[in-house]
Amino acid sequence: MTPVPVVPLQVRRDGGWATLDPVGLNVGFTELGEAEFRIGGDRAGRLLVDDAPLDSRGPGVWVWKPGFYAGPVRAELLASDGAALGSWRLDVSPDPGKVGPQLFDGMVQDILDHDPGLVLGTEPARRRLGALGATDDPLVALERLRRRETALARAVAGIHREPRSVLRPKREWVPLHRVRRADLRTLRVALREPTVLAALPRTRLTEVTAGSSQPPFLDTPAAERSLDSPANRAALYMLRALRRRAGRVLERLRDAAEKDGDASTRTGLRARLPRWAEILTGMSKRFERAERRSPFRDAHRPEITAAGLNAVAAHPVYAQFWRVGWEALRPGVHHDPADELPLSPTWEIYERWCFVELARRLREWLPEAEWSESRGQGAGDRRWVRFRRDDGVALRLFLQKTARRDGANLRSVSAQFVPDLVLLREGLAASSGFVVLDAKYRARKDGIVDGMAESAHPYQDALRWGGKRPDATVLLVPDVAQAEFLSEKAFVAEHRVGAVTFRRGAALPHWFRDLLLGGVLPEPDQAGTGFEPPVPT
Numbered sequence: 001m002t003p004v005p006v007v008p009l010q011v012r013r014d015g016g017w018a019t020l021d022p023v024g025l026n027v028g029f030t031e032l033g034e035a036e037f038r039i040g041g042d043r044a045g046r047l048l049v050d051d052a053p054l055d056s057r058g059p060g061v062w063v064w065k066p067g068f069y070a071g072p073v074r075a076e077l078l079a080s081d082g083a084a085l086g087s088w089r090l091d092v093s094p095d096p097g098k099v100g101p102q103l104f105d106g107m108v109q110d111i112l113d114h115d116p117g118l119v120l121g122t123e124p125a126r127r128r129l130g131a132l133g134a135t136d137d138p139l140v141a142l143e144r145l146r147r148r149e150t151a152l153a154r155a156v157a158g159i160h161r162e163p164r165s166v167l168r169p170k171r172e173w174v175p176l177h178r179v180r181r182a183d184l185r186t187l188r189v190a191l192r193e194p195t196v197l198a199a200l201p202r203t204r205l206t207e208v209t210a211g212s213s214q215p216p217f218l219d220t221p222a223a224e225r226s227l228d229s230p231a232n233r234a235a236l237y238m239l240r241a242l243r244r245r246a247g248r249v250l251e252r253l254r255d256a257a258e259k260d261g262d263a264s265t266r267t268g269l270r271a272r273l274p275r276w277a278e279i280l281t282g283m284s285k286r287f288e289r290a291e292r293r294s295p296f297r298d299a300h301r302p303e304i305t306a307a308g309l310n311a312v313a314a315h316p317v318y319a320q321f322w323r324v325g326w327e328a329l330r331p332g333v334h335h336d337p338a339d340e341l342p343l344s345p346t347w348e349i350y351e352r353w354c355f356v357e358l359a360r361r362l363r364e365w366l367p368e369a370e371w372s373e374s375r376g377q378g379a380g381d382r383r384w385v386r387f388r389r390d391d392g393v394a395l396r397l398f399l400q401k402t403a404r405r406d407g408a409n410l411r412s413v414s415a416q417f418v419p420d421l422v423l424l425r426e427g428l429a430a431s432s433g434f435v436v437l438d439a440k441y442r443a444r445k446d447g448i449v450d451g452m453a454e455s456a457h458p459y460q461d462a463l464r465w466g467g468k469r470p471d472a473t474v475l476l477v478p479d480v481a482q483a484e485f486l487s488e489k490a491f492v493a494e495h496r497v498g499a500v501t502f503r504r505g506a507a508l509p510h511w512f513r514d515l516l517l518g519g520v521l522p523e524p525d526q527a528g529t530g531f532e533p534p535v536p537t
Contacts, residue, residue: 007043007085009077012036020088025072027091031346034065039077045085046078051275052268066092067345071108082278094346095443103478104346106504107353114359118352138252141331142276145246148328149283152242155321156290163295164231164315168224173217181221189219227298230308231318236291237302238325243287245329250280347441351420354439354476354502355399358421359385361508362397365517369395392427393520403463410434412462419459421476423516434465435516436473439502445482448499451475452486456497469496472515476502 010017013028017038020026029035037047039060047054047062050073054062066073073092077085094104111118171185179186253276257269290296312318362385363371369387387395401422403412410422421437436459440451452475460473472492480487480501489511492498500512 007039007077009047009075009086009088010038010040012038020075020090022086022088025089025091027093029066029090029092031066031092031095034063037062037064037075043085044080046080048076048078048275049073049090051076051272051279053271053275103504104349107349110360110504111349111352111356114356118356138249138256141245141249142253142280145242145249145283145328146279148324151324152321152328153286155317155324156239158317159235159295159321160290160293162315162317163227164229164311164318165225165227165295166229168226168228169221171219172222174220176216176218179218179220182218183221186218186220227295228300229295229311230305231311231315232295232299233301233303234305234308234312235318235321236296236299237304238322239287239291239296240302241329242325243284243291246280246284246287250277253277253280347439350441350478351439352399354437355383355397355421357502357504358423358437359397362387362395362516365513366395366520389427394424394426395517395520396424396426398422398424410463410465413464414462417459417462419455419463419473424465425518425520433468433471433518436460436463436470437476438473439476440499442477443479443482448475448477448480448483448486451477452497452499456499460497471518472496472498474512474515475499478503 009020011020011026011028012018012035036057037054039045043060045060049064054064056062071092073090075088075090077087079085253269253273257273260269312322359373363369366387366389369389371385371387373385374383383399384401385397398410398421400418400420401410403410403417403419405412405414405416419436420439422434423437424434425432438451438455438459440448440455442448442451456473456475460470463470463473473496474492475486475498477499478501480499483499485491486497486499487501487509488498489509492511492515500509502508
């Protein structure tokens with residue numbers, strides 16, 4: 001729930017100051033583009049973007065520079081005592097020199113349609129994802145708990161106000177004139193009590209023994225209201241499960257922050273960890289305080305039973321608490337597309353999209369082939385797509401396969417490398433080999449040329465598969481227009497390196513398809529137009 005801002009937050013625009021909308025999405029921010037914020041007056045406070053405190057340029061003035069990400073982010077203004085003063089949503093657009101917002105959104109959607117786990121990351125940008133299956137990520141768990149904290153607090157308060165109780169049988173001694181119910185046990189006990197016998201109409205007083213001056217009392221059946229009900233036991237189970245989840249998520253975030261490097265292309269976790277600890281610790285304490293109040297303290301044990309689930313479902317407040325609690329606990333998004341989960345950096349989104357898009361195009365080019373795919377957790381050698389034909393021809397596309405000096409198949413003659421994509425052709429007498437593809441989220445000439453020196457040339461020189469060098473190493477970029485010479489067929493054939501435009505809706509040159517599928521799909525009508533790979537060495 002977005003708190004109503006106590007003070008307005010302004011951003012510098014076109015030499016002036018514009019007030020941010022606390023309800024809608026505020027646009028105009030770009031990755032790597034600096035923005036300056038301020039609040040009026042001399043009020044002290046902290047401005048955080050995705051829980052990371054911003055650098056201050058003076059009292060009530062902060063500066064922010066988004067990293068390599070695109071999408072909505074959360075800005076939060078806190079007072080010096082930690083009280084919330086306001087919250088805003090800022091929309092970060094991708095670098096317009098690479099791809100526009102529509103193309104970037106399309107890339108994200110393509111990945112989501114293929115495998116949502118490929119877009120999860122640690123960046124501030126959020127995206128409504130849909131279904132993630134059993135993906136378990138600490139940032140995902142944090143976001144899910146955080147978004148439902150207000151709904152959980154309301155449901156718990158409702159349970160405190162309207163607890164469900166049950167009738168429990170009990171026995172009680174009541175005067176004879178107040179007896180309303182009696183059973184066999186009541187009669188048996190009454191026959192052993194002289195005072196009771198004396199009160200009966202046909203009993204002679206001489207038969208009453210001494211000491212019968214006490215008024216007659218009977219042991220009668222009764223019932224009492226108890227809060228140790230199946231519904232409260234189930235609610236206690238949910239409350240403790242939420243408290244345990246908050247503690248475990250904090251532990252995992254601390255572990256992730258300790259292992260987090262200082263990469264300049266990713267948003268760090270360490271700066272955000274104090275705020276996360278503050279949120280999760282406060283959440284755990286509130287759950288613990290609720291557990292010490294009635295009716296949770298009256299439940300003898302936490303348990304889930306059929307009776308408890310039926311009682312929960314029959315009460316609106318308990319049912320809401322149960323539903324929201326399970327939404328906060330489950331490891332995947334499943335059927336709740338409202339969750340906004342952290343994305344990977346824009347350059348990593350592009351890398352993953354290249355894998356997904358190339359696999360899609362290979363399926364179009366080879367419709368008769370039998371495909372299989374590995375979707376192991378994480379990236380690396382466990383993610384691949386394989387094509388197999390009845391004649392023994394096989395083609396495999398790897399995502400970020402590691403090449404080591406002692407590698408069993410793909411290896412490096414020098415340092416360890418992890419190319420983004422490797423396409424391997426097998427079962428072809430003349431054209432067996434492999435092509436290395438490296439995705440670079442760059443469009444300017446100097447960036448593309450630097451990418452050639454960073455990866456294309458080293459990969460071409462160092463990588464081996466079965467003793468062979470790559471047929472070619474090609475950079476995949478959003479737009480190669482500023483370095484068009486790198487995409488010429490003659491240049492790639494001569495130097496075994498190059499670059500190609502690879503984005504949604506962009507046509508691929510014929511030589512690139514022939515380089516990837518050389519010998520797999522011979523097409524006589526295109527003789528002389530394809531790419532002729534160099535003689536293997």
